[in-house]
Amino acid sequence: MKTGALIIASGDYGEEQRDNEGIPVFLPMYPLDGTTVIKGELAKLRKAGISPIVVLTGCHSETLKLHLSHNNVIFIEDGEYREHSFEESLAIGLTGCAPLMERVLVLPVEYPACADSTIKELLAMEKSAIPTYKGQEGWPKSVILSESEMNLTEKINFDVETGSQILSTEDPGVTYSLQEEGGVERITRYLKAQWDATTLHFKTKLVISKEEDFFGPGVYHLLQYIDETGSIQAAAAKMNMSYSKGWKMINKVEKELGFRFLNRCNGGKNGGSSTITPEGRLFMERYHAMLEDMKRITRGFFEVYFGEFQ
Template sequence: MKTGALIIASGDYGERQQDNEGIPVFLPMYPLDGTTVIKGEIAKLRKAKISPILVLTGCHSETLQLHLSHNNVVIIEDEDYQRHSFFDALVLGLRHAKEQMDRVLVLPVEYPAFADKTLEQLLVCEHSAVPVYEEQPGWPRSIVMDADLDEPQNAEDCWIQPNVEHLFTDDPGITYSLLEENGVDHISQYLKDRWNATTLHFRNKLVISREEDFFGPGVYDLLKYIDETGSIQAAAAKMNMSYSKGWKIINRAEKELGFRFLNRCNGGKNGGSSTITPEGRVFMERYHAMVEDMRRMTQNFFDVYFGEFQ
């Protein structure tokens, strides 16, 4: 049975997703798990040897096609995407899929957190199938393209036929959508946790010392949160740290380095506030840059020495 995939990425997803500099990013091209949302999905489908991969575009179609120009996918453009519902997009995609494959895995682009093992389970199902996690259906879903398959009258028609299998799985990622409230943060953390649990990896930490350690990840994170909130108290609370301990570790770092990290403004009608000094910001930026360089260099060495154990 020839199995392909249909990624539905034709919607107008708005511009609620922003990159690290606050610039709006089109959802399929949002950075996620070391790549972009849609490229990550394509990579997982390819790993499962699913081909061809059809991508239904609409909003920002030219930009998305350029983004995928070297990914060997079949682009289907929905020129009427602004009027089309998800069901309309699905029907359009199925018309093209029926000509090229016996079975299609349908994936709305906003569901990127499915596991490799879910694809493997879907591929051994003989009939159309819906993955289910704790009684909640998820994505991707498979449709067997029978010769006598009629066009569905609504989106659920494809998966309520008598021979549709319900594939019960322990993969919660099938239910996570980027369009949910805090969906990007939720999925990013979920993928990170899953990677940590299943992949051999290393940890390194940069600690700066004289006679004693005085600057490391904890101090850096505290200062970063102070920069975000303008408040030592709020930053300490975010790290489950006492207010007094927050002051103590900042004072120690300032004493060792001979300059202030914070401009303090005490009291007043709205309470005190703190901002990062120019010297403090330069030091933080250099610390972060060195941490990233260490991570990249150490990853290269790790791959050389331990790659065969992955």
């Protein structure tokens, strides 16, 4: 059965969504998980082997088409999206999909958080299907366009009585909308958890030594917290280590490198304070820069050696 997808992106999503500077952002192009909302959805659908992918545009149609110009999608435009209900826009999309595919996964653009396993389960269903989580309907929904017993209105309603099956999932992401209060933060956490659970990844660690290791992630983070709080005691507490252990770590680094990392100001009402010396800050900056370069270089090697296991 030829399966494609329909992403509904015709609505006016730009009035309430705003970036960190308060500037309105068109939701399909909103930054999410290292890409944009709609490009992330395209990647998820393509990973499942779904093609063709149709995008229903309306608001900011030309901008969205330009944004997706190299993504090999088919555009259908709803020129009267402001007057149309979701069901009316969907009817336009399904009508355009009918000559191209037998089954279509329908995904409103504001629902980007279903799991790959949910899509796989939907593709295994023999009839039109609605995913649910704890009884709440979610997205994407699967529509068999070749079901002759269903007319277009029935398909739009996704009515179980018309033949759609319920797919009960353990995937809360099917119900998460970017339009809900706190939706962006909830979906960001969900996508990170999904990536952590399903994707091979690696960790790069930089440790500097002489005869013994003396500078690594632990000392670096301790110094960061000292810079942030002005206190070794507060920094050590943030790392769940004793004050004396924090001092030992700093003293060892200073002994091995031959210069001070901290300016100490003892005494006083609050027990004194500590600040990073210029030499210490320079060393920290170079440590961080080298670590970032190592991550960038090793990421390419990781893909070469382990990409096929993803």
